[in-house]
Amino acid sequence: MLALLQVVVTLIAGLLLADFASGVIHWVIDRYTPGSTPVIGTHFVRFIHEHHERPHAMFQLLWVVNNAGFFILVGSLFGLCCAFGWLNPVTLSAFAFGACANQIHAWAHRRPRYLARIVRPLQRFGILQSPRHHGVHHGASPTEHYCLITDWVNPVVDRLDLWRRAEVGLSYLGLKPMAYARPNPNYVVPTATA
16 A cells, blocks of 8 residues: 555656646746747747647647657656666656646647547546646736646746746846747637537
8 A cells, every 4th residue: 555655646746847847848938948049949949939829730730740849858858867867756757747748738728529538537637737727828827827737836836926036036147038928818718619
């Protein structure tokens, strides 16, 4: 029984770590990374910036194209952690969930009828990000709710005002945030009827 509890705690810790990491990456891209950035700009950053203008365009792409950027990023970070000996059960769990971040994010844009049956209850309980939760980021508040995997981490991060505080801190280093993501008052949260 103790071993099972240990596995569950490890998986939850990895899930939350991956969710927070997805938020950091999303925030950096939305606020500090222009689409002209060498190497990653054309194939990764521009796609994310365009996603805020046309959120459902991701469904016109092949699955591998939609998820390749996160696979490459997570794979690179995994290699770095291997090189420094930072792998443990929690980080392995985080890498597994992190590799799925953009797919989980895509499900938050889908109408329930297009989702696998297992996804819907996981979204209802916030284990996977729900459309209503993610809709905050795409609606009137694009500088909130950056974390892409669950409904659990964003409320904590936003309550701590972490992103704004980080931006203030970075401004002392001369880094000013840009508004690559703009409020989208026309965004409609996918529901059974929308």
